[in-house]
Amino acid sequence: MQQVGVIxxxxxxxxxxxxxxxNGFSVSVFNITREETDDVASKYADENLLPTYSWEEFVxxxxxxxxxxxxxxxxxxxxxxxxHLKPFLDIGDILIDGGNSYFRDTNRRHADFGRLGIxxxxxxxxxxEIGALNGPSMMPGGDSSSYxxxxxxxxxxxxxxxxxxxxxxxxxxxxxGHYVKMIHNGIEYGMMQLICEIFDVLRKALxxxxxxxxxxxxxxxxxDLQAYLISISSKVLRKKDNITGKDMVxxxxxxxxxxxxxxxxxxxxINLGAPISVIAAAVFARFMSTLAIKDHVLDDKPTLAKIDxxxxxxxxxxLYLAQAVSYAQGFQQxxxxxxxxxxxxxxxSIAQIWESGCIIRSKTLTDIRNAFNEKPQLDxxxxxxxxxxxxxxxxxxxxxxxxxxxxxxxxVPAFSAALSYLESIFNxxxxxxxxxxxxxxFGAHTYRRNDKPGIFHTEWxxxx
Numbered sequence: 001m002q003q004v005g006v007i008x009x010x011x012x013x014x015x016x017x018x019x020x021x022x023n024g025f026s027v028s029v030f031n032i033t034r035e036e037t038d039d040v041a042s043k044y045a046d047e048n049l050l051p052t053y054s055w056e057e058f059v060x061x062x063x064x065x066x067x068x069x070x071x072x073x074x075x076x077x078x079x080x081x082x083x084h085l086k087p088f089l090d091i092g093d094i095l096i097d098g099g100n101s102y103f104r105d106t107n108r109r110h111a112d113f114g115r116l117g118i119x120x121x122x123x124x125x126x127x128x129e130i131g132a133l134n135g136p137s138m139m140p141g142g143d144s145s146s147y148x149x150x151x152x153x154x155x156x157x158x159x160x161x162x163x164x165x166x167x168x169x170x171x172x173x174x175x176x177g178h179y180v181k182m183i184h185n186g187i188e189y190g191m192m193q194l195i196c197e198i199f200d201v202l203r204k205a206l207x208x209x210x211x212x213x214x215x216x217x218x219x220x221x222x223x224d225l226q227a228y229l230i231s232i233s234s235k236v237l238r239k240k241d242n243i244t245g246k247d248m249v250x251x252x253x254x255x256x257x258x259x260x261x262x263x264x265x266x267x268x269x270i271n272l273g274a275p276i277s278v279i280a281a282a283v284f285a286r287f288m289s290t291l292a293i294k295d296h297v298l299d300d301k302p303t304l305a306k307i308d309x310x311x312x313x314x315x316x317x318x319l320y321l322a323q324a325v326s327y328a329q330g331f332q333q334x335x336x337x338x339x340x341x342x343x344x345x346x347x348x349s350i351a352q353i354w355e356s357g358c359i360i361r362s363k364t365l366t367d368i369r370n371a372f373n374e375k376p377q378l379d380x381x382x383x384x385x386x387x388x389x390x391x392x393x394x395x396x397x398x399x400x401x402x403x404x405x406x407x408x409x410x411x412v413p414a415f416s417a418a419l420s421y422l423e424s425i426f427n428x429x430x431x432x433x434x435x436x437x438x439x440x441x442f443g444a445h446t447y448r449r450n451d452k453p454g455i456f457h458t459e460w461x462x463x464x
Contacts, residue, residue, distance in 0.1 A: 001063035002028040009036035013071030015132035030058040059088035066093040074101040091117035106175030119146040124181025126358035135159035137358030138168040141177025159357025172343040186265035186279040190326030193282035193414040207306040210237040227362030256286040274333040277417040317397035322418035328381035348372035
């Protein structure tokens with residue numbers, strides 16, 4: 001009997017199954033179409049990897065209580081898979097959804113299976129196909145007793161941070177694991193957009209070519225800006241197209257795709273009142289890329305002399321601070337969600353899970369972990385001493401990037417959002433008083449005063 005089963009033999013599922021096998025656990029694999037299972041079987045089958053060809057054969061090949069990981073596309077395919085499995089499951093079995101499911105769907109499935117006595121885990125998995133094979137970052141949510149049964153395997157197959165700690169830990173109840181993965185993906189949106197914007201500034205305002213920018217990304221990656229996304233951006237910019245010989249990035253269509261987790265994060269941010277402006281700007285930038293009016297330029301596009309490269313260190317400082325804002329906004333939404341949904345999330349643990357294996361891994365996450373270790377219920381990351389100092393030292397550089405980009409007509413929505421966030425969150429004299437007066441004028445929505453308690457309404461105009 002095999003110790004664990006994996007459903008879905010696309011790249012992520014196959015690689016996770018191989019990771020499990022390579023770490024000494026026996027695994028059964030199944031795919032709804034036979035070809036993928038045959039391909040895995042022809043290359044990897046042995047006593048620790050068993051191909052199966054029906055739902056019943058797959059489930060019956062597993063030791064009890066069964067541990068089944070679904071690595072399939074979110075949404076309807078998950079519910080269809082569940083319906084196929086249900087007739088063969090027993091009380092105490094553990095079903096694990098390793099896809100990017102919407103957290104409310106996971107809440108529903110968790111509750112449904114709970115009534116049947118079957119355990120359900122929503123498992124966020126980050127790291128892409130390489131991470132799945134060599135060690136992903138994993139975010140399991142559901143019953144804590146189920147995690148205790150899974151943790152020996154999860155800790156073995158997970159990535160390890162620089163201190164050798166596995167990048168996996170119990171997140172919390174019901175769909176919290178998938179929620180944390182959703183936040184991870186939103187932060188990823190923000191970081192990617194910021195890197196793209198600084199790339200745009202370097203090539204248009206300084207006139208640098210792709211190799212020069214790749215070299216600069218490599219320099220930044222060796223210091224405080226060390227991050228997986230900075231590292232791969234340098235590699236991407238060096239890649240040549242085999243067909244044309246041009247830089248690969250220059251032959252890729254200038255339209256960005258998206259799969260939905262960013263949208264979900266924005267939807268719940270609106271429900272919670274979480275000001276995730278950098279991440280929102282990044283999501284909208286992807287929308288904009290598909291709607292941009294092609295073959296047209298602004299008539300008043302400025303033509304300025306290229307700026308000096310001595311500003312590049314300031315640009316790096318601005319990127320460092322703006323990426324910290326993306327993280328801070330993600331953790332702020334996590335805290336608001338934890339309070340709203342009664343999850344009791346451990347933010348230091350989440351930062352540690354992301355320190356290796358995942359797409360948003362970076363040096364900054366260690367500083368975030370340290371900040372939450374010092375103050376577990378920190379309201380805003382920029383109230384921690386390290387990030388306070390970062391804001392004070394680099395805010396002028398962030399203003400500089402936004403100003404220079406504006407002068408050259410280069411859109412930097414994520415940098416602008418980061419600057420506005422920092423200029424707003426620490427500002428007690430925003431013009432919201434005028435806004436409240438407007439609301440009270442046209443809708444009698446009332447307001448509070450700054451000189452005495454209570455709720456007030458003003459008769460702003462006389463009836464004719």
